[in-house]
Amino acid sequence: MPILHSVIHKIDKKPDGTPAALHLAAAEQVDSSARDDLMQQLNESYNATAGKGWGLFHAESGAFPLSGWLGKYLAGGFDFFNFSVIAASHLTKLMEESNLTTGGHALFCHYQQGLTDYLTIALVQETEAIAMTEDLHLKAVKRLDLDRIRLAARINISEWKNNPQSKQYISFLKGKQGRKLNDYFRDFIGCQEGIDGPGETRTLLKAFSDFVDSEDIVEEAAREKASTLVNYSMAQAKMGEPIALEELSGLIDEDRPKNFYDFIKAKDYGLSETLPPDKKTLNKFRRFTGRAEGLSISFEAHLLGGKIEFDEAGGTLTLRGLPTQLTEQLKRAGA
Structure with a gap:
């Protein structure tokens, strides 16, 4: 899973009505085992999360600009870091307009799996963990909570570019945190559901x-x-x-x-x-x-419960919609 580019920004959004504040990273994440492990864990967590939707981009517009920025980055119009800055700024604006209280770390990663290029975008929360110091003291530290990702999407860039008629080159989480939160993140991606x-x-x-x-x-x-x-x-x-x-x-x-x-x-x-x-x-x-x-x-x-009903007390099965071949055999047997 070669990582081509990866950037993490932070958005502060508190429930006290304070405006959302975007804290930009100084540069892309450097090539390191920590970065690779992070993305591997994120990918595994995303794949394991049940309840996904599959879709495609809306037509590029002022309301749905991400696909245009992504296309410009892929065409060499600007680099990945600038793409992430523009996208994170737009996400912060939508977060503020929707009056949602969930901030987090906005993660952008362009990577390859086999011959396929992907872009993963996720809003990752922090959680506390206990770490051991070198002199064997315990201390509380903050870590990225990769076990409970609520807002994330993955764009199959290769499918989008090579098969523009596809209706399933974007996958996104459809969590239980509420429709309003899901919809605002999907609007940020600019995604419409294309396949059930x-x-x-x-x-x-x-x-x-x-x-x-x-x-x-x-x-x-x-x-x-x-x-x-x-x-x-x-x-x-x-x-x-x-x-x-x-x-x-x-x-x-x-x-x-x-x-x-x-x-x-x-x-x-x-x-x-x-x-x-x-x-x-x-x-x-x-x-x-x-x-x-x-x-x-x-x-x-x-x-079971549809074409077939089970009566536990009587120990019987009721069958509906019998195969035509079986029905014809029974008719001939009863003639």
Whole structure:
């Protein structure tokens, strides 16, 4: 994860009505193991945080100027430090106008991961920690609280530049701190939501269930393929990377690597070539299975309470929306 540029400014904003004050860094963060460790921890914390939105820039305007400044920096119009100063000044202005009490350290980092360029912008709070001095005395120190990041966004610069039609080159945290706080930071980034991560993940899982039914895959093989799907998707989420349909298809069926991908395209589920994984949705996706006296039942957990109802007292399952193939067999058997 080579870091190209990194700057940290500080914004003081207290709840007593005092105007927000921006304290600018003197220069970029120097190349050091401390800087690299900080960004590694921030990246890991960001990837692990549930509840993200995915989107794209609004058209550049006076209300949403960040994309223009970023484009000018990338084109060599000014250096990264000046870009961060202009952006931090705008963030401070928005913070003051929104009358929000949350200041913090405004962190800007341009880095590479593989062949992809990213820009991470985060507002990081301070917290107290206990440190040991050289003469073995305890003392309270302040540290950046990377475990609880509330306001942050990551821009896939390469995707933005190379695929301008994309609707998911920006990810941002959608925390529980309140809509007003989320909206002001998203306005600062100039981002509009472009893709529904949980909805896309649910559609992918529905497509997989339909695929398993259409292929008449045996129970054990279906469980293995479901596990492959979830493990791959969770790994992508951990790295902050999207699910790639072609890659996933190859993992699900190595003998016919395009089989699942072609099924999705033929059925027109409306899925993008890549989609953001939603960990909460994936965690709910597991199969309930059972077999006894000639009866074999297997279904995804997300169907429970919808197409499938369980009566615990009576020990019965009620099924709705039976597969057409099964319905036709039952009709012929009852004729």
